[in-house]
Amino acid sequence: MYNWINRGTEIAYPQWQTRWMWGMHPEGQVIYLLLGIVVAVTFGLTRSGATVNPRAVQTEPVARPLPQSTALPAFPGAEGFGADTVGGRGGKVIAVTNLNDSGPGSLRAAIAEEGPRIVVFQVGGTIELQSRIDIEHPYITIAGQTAPGDGITLKNHPSVIHSPLRILTHDVVIRYLRSRPGASEEPSDVLDALTIADGYNIVIDHSSFSWGSDEVFNIWYDVHNVTIQWSIIAEGLHESTHPEGGHSNGMLIGSDGSGEISIHHNLFAHNRRRNPKVNMVGMADVVNNVIYNARYAMMIQDTYASPAVNYVGNVVIHGVNSFYDYDVRYFNEGNNPPRIYVQGNLGVKRPTDDLADYWVVRLEDREYLVDERIDAPQVTTYQACASYQQVLADAGVTIPLRDAVDERLVDDVINRTGQLVNDPSEVGGWPELESGEAPADQDNDGMPDTWEQAHGLDPDDPDDGPLDADDDGYTNVEEYLNGLVADKSSAWLFQATQSLTAPAVAPVRSTLLANPFHIFLPSIFEQERIPNCDPSQ
Structure with missing residues (x-):
């Protein structure tokens, strides 16, 4: 509970109480009651002439012009900023044939190649890295869905103090890849599961990230037109080797050069803070995410400029480490007021759609709400509970399968454990992954022989992969890669029954008029319940 007399002081209440603020010194009760009466009279006298706070209807454009969305998506289902990147389309196919840190056939060697390229896997398992891999050359697709066995996981050797993987360029597509670095032997404040810096036109899809000691996922410096979708961002290490001590963080998006980021249909679990945190010059489109066991969920900060955030159709569920009740919080460090649009979210303060949308926003931050969704590329948006079911069913690496880590995380959300x-x-460490056996591909063009024969291609022709037999814009090898997902992914088969059609955000002054005591006695008027998205109920 937020104490309005002593800002920043949090008051805990026993669960059995109705959470009235009468459990204080008698003089405090009188002060609060008198203040409430004064506010009631003041707003009552001005009600007929009330106007909306100007900050609640700002219409300034975002920092950069919106990208054109008429181009072909990187793959079917890619949505959001940068989703029309070409990745490695039309380039050479490079196969990862071993789990070595470096050398011929390694992932590091494939990434280091220049020019458009598509990286496929002929082996599954865990790659233990002796140093960070930097993606420095543009136009690359890393197709983790091709890995046989139990898929691919990146892991750091304990001597490594950096992220296993860092993106430093543009036009990058990564799908179905796990990165779980673990703690370093030496203290480190730069160890993330994935870092994106100085890049654009990037799509991260159906990937799993955990066990970073700084953030799990870090987007910093000049980064724009990026989408993170259908992924799991979980278990930022808390009391680990970060020099600041307890530092469990999910996703940080920031700096004075970053903006236009889409974060949709992801699972954030067991991260103390930053689920995600936005501190940048542009806008973030945060849609249909599930956030579990966070002390802070959506965090917005204004160090560099006035950020803009859509927060739509998300579900926040408390766990044993959760504390704050409001899901959206603004941290004023630069006096650059944000613009925040909220719609159709579920959380402790708004467990059902019967309540107004603004209930998920901390009271003193509601003056920054806007009443229209901020422009962003199209993202399919479902009602929060429908998205909850989808995300739990299909987020993270689900092809070839979910590993034991992701299975446990999803079970934690379902069972509130x-x-x-x-x-x-x-939590059991890194599971053993089966290597498996890749299908025969005698011409090494990234398409199995049986698939080529079934689709009228020549399994002896190494040059037919970059061609487009059906003239739909996707090359033949992309058709194979996309088909692996279409055949197995449950999310694309899900049929949502309703679109998200909640009313626009209520003006701040109208909120106070409807409940003038709320500023001083917030807990009296709030029922705290857990969102129930169980389809059987």
């Missing part, structure tokens, strides 16, 4: 993690060993 689990807690913050200090070290991977507390």
Whole structure:
């Protein structure tokens, strides 16, 4: 509970109480009651002439012009900023044939190649890295869905103090890849599961990230036109090797050069803060995410400029480490007021759609709400509970399968179990992954022989992969890669029954008029319940 007399002081209440603020010194009760009466009279006298706070209807454009969305998506189902990147389309196919840190056939060697390229896997398992891999050359697709066995996971050797993988360029597509670095032997404040810096036109899809000691996912410096979708961002290590001590963080998006980021249909679980945190010059489109066991969920900060955020159709569920009740919080460090649009979210303060949309926003931050969704590329948006079911069914690496880590995380959300993690060993560590056997591909063009024969292609022709037999814009090898997903992914088969049609955000002054005591006695008027998205109920 937020104490309005002493800002920043949090008051805990027993669960059995109705959460009235009468459990204080008698003089405090009188002060609050008198203040409430004064506000009631003041707003009552001015009600007929009330106007909306000007900050609630700002219409300034975002920092950069919106990208054109008429181009072909990177793959069917890619939505959001940068989703029309070409990735490695039309380039050479490079196969990863071993789990070595470096050398011929390694992932590092494939990424280091220049020119358009598509990276496929002929082996599954865990790659333990002796140093960070930097993606420095543009136009690359990493197709983790091609890995046989149990798929691919990146892991750091304990001597490594950086992220396993860092993106430093443009036009990058990564799908169905796990990155779980673990703690370093030495203190580190730069160890993330994935870092994106100085890049654009990037799509991260159906990937799984956990066990970073700084953030799990870090987007910083000049980064724009980026989408993170259908992924899992979980278990930022808490009391680990970060020099600041407890530092469990999910996703940080920031700096004075970043903007136009889409974050949709992801699962954030067991991250203390930053689920996500936005501190940048542009806008973030945060749609249909599930956030579990967070102390802070959506965090907005204004160090560099006035950020703009859509927060739509998300579900926040409390766990054992959760504390704050409001899901959207603004941290004023630069006096650059944000613009925030909220619609159709579910959380402790808004467990059902019967309540107004603004209930998910901390009271003193509601003056920054706007009444129209901020322009962003199209993202399919479902009602929060429908998205909850989809995300739990299909987020993260689901092809070739979910590993034991992701299975446990999803079970935690369903059963309201689990807690913050200090070290991977507390939750079983890295599971053993089967290597598997890749299908025969005698011409090494990234398409199995049987698939080529079934689709009228020549399994002896290494040059037919970059061609487009059906003239739909996707090359033949992309048709194979996309088909792996279409055949197995449950999310694209889900048929949502309703679109999200909640009313626009209510003006701040109207909120106060409807309940003038709310500023001083907020807990009296709020019922705190858990969102129930169980389809059987």
